[in-house]
Amino acid sequence: GAGVSQSPRYKVAKRGQDVALRCDPISGHVSLFWYQQALGQGPEFLTYFQNEAQLDKSGLPSDRFFAERPEGSVSTLKIQRTQQEDSAVYLCASIQGPHQGSTEAFFGQGTRLTVV
Amino acid sequence: RKEVEQDPGPFNVPEGATVAFNCTYSNSASQSFFWYRQDCRKEPKLLMSVYSSGNEDGRFTAQLNRASQYISLLIRDSKLSDSATYLCVVILRFMDMGRRALTFGSGTRLQVQP
Numbered sequence: 001g002a003g004v005s006q007s008p009r010y011k012v013a014k015r016g017q018d019v020a021l022r023c024d025p026i027s028g029h030v031s032l033f034w035y036q037q038a039l040g041q042g043p044e045f046l047t048y049f050q051n052e053a054q055l056d057k058s059g060l061p062s063d064r065f066f067a068e069r070p071e072g073s074v075s076t077l078k079i080q081r082t083q084q085e086d087s088a089v090y091l092c093a094s095i096q097g098p099h100q101g102s103t104e105a106f107f108g109q110g111t112r113l114t115v116v
Numbered sequence: 117r118k119e120v121e122q123d124p125g126p127f128n129v130p131e132g133a134t135v136a137f138n139c140t141y142s143n144s145a146s147q148s149f150f151w152y153r154q155d156c157r158k159e160p161k162l163l164m165s166v167y168s169s170g171n172e173d174g175r176f177t178a179q180l181n182r183a184s185q186y187i188s189l190l191i192r193d194s195k196l197s198d199s200a201t202y203l204c205v206v207i208l209r210f211m212d213m214g215r216r217a218l219t220f221g222s223g224t225r226l227q228v229q230p
Contacts, residue, residue, distance in 0.1 A: 033218060042122075042203055042220035043160070091159060093218070104150075105205070105218055107159035 002026075006092050006108035013082045013115050021077045021111045023092030031095040033105070034067055034077050036088045043091050049075060082115045089113075119143060120206050122221035130229055133194050137224045139204030140186045148207040149180055149187050153200045154223065160203055163189075194228045201225045 005024040013019050025032050030051055035043035036059075045059040051072035060067070064082075069075040079086055089110040096104075122139045129135050141149075149166035164171060166178040166187045177190040191198055204221035
């Protein structure tokens with residue numbers, strides 16, 4: 001596609017509900033990142049994929065968070081048993097590299113998750 | 117101490133003013149540096165890359181000081197449309213497998229007033 005696409009744009013979940021957030025990166029982009037952005041804060045790193053390999057998941061805040069990218073393209077971030085502190089915007093970014101191409105990161109519009 | 121730090125602002129300046137933001141980073145092995153702009157309720161978008169030699173794009177000038185570990189963004193003749201949050205982005209890790217982690221500052225909010 002022309003850009004990074006995320007869905008849904010908005011999600012309201014009841015506390016305890018499981019949610020799945022989808023990211024469609026730019027076609028051919030090797031690197032994919034997930035970030036969590038709380039209101040008034042900068043994006044905080046969650047996890048990084050290089051193709052289908054999850055090379056860094058050090059930013060995932062708890063074992064309720066799980067991410068996958070099974071075919072090296074679309075990625076899903078799953079949050080189990082959502083809590084109110086999970087309310088945030090979840091941003092996905094892709095980069096063409098690392099080994100070649102631009103290092104510019106392209107962002108999706110984000111999924112705004114509200115846990116009630 | 118956070119790996120990338122910015123003054124959160126807000127910076128309230130009149131139209132036509134010159135304004136400068138700084139961003140400091142703690143890891144001397146940092147590889148690449150960028151300024152992103154984020155409008156309210158929108159995703160971050162690349163404003164400009166930052167090079168050691170400095171770079172300029174119209175009213176915007178970015179500079180990198182590796183010795184002091186900071187980057188700066190200068191906006192001249194500010195416009196109302198420059199009102200946004202400016203995020204400093206640092207690529208911290210580049211290992212053999214090409215693993216990278218972009219780290220963001222918390223952003224500096226700029227409000228240009230008429």
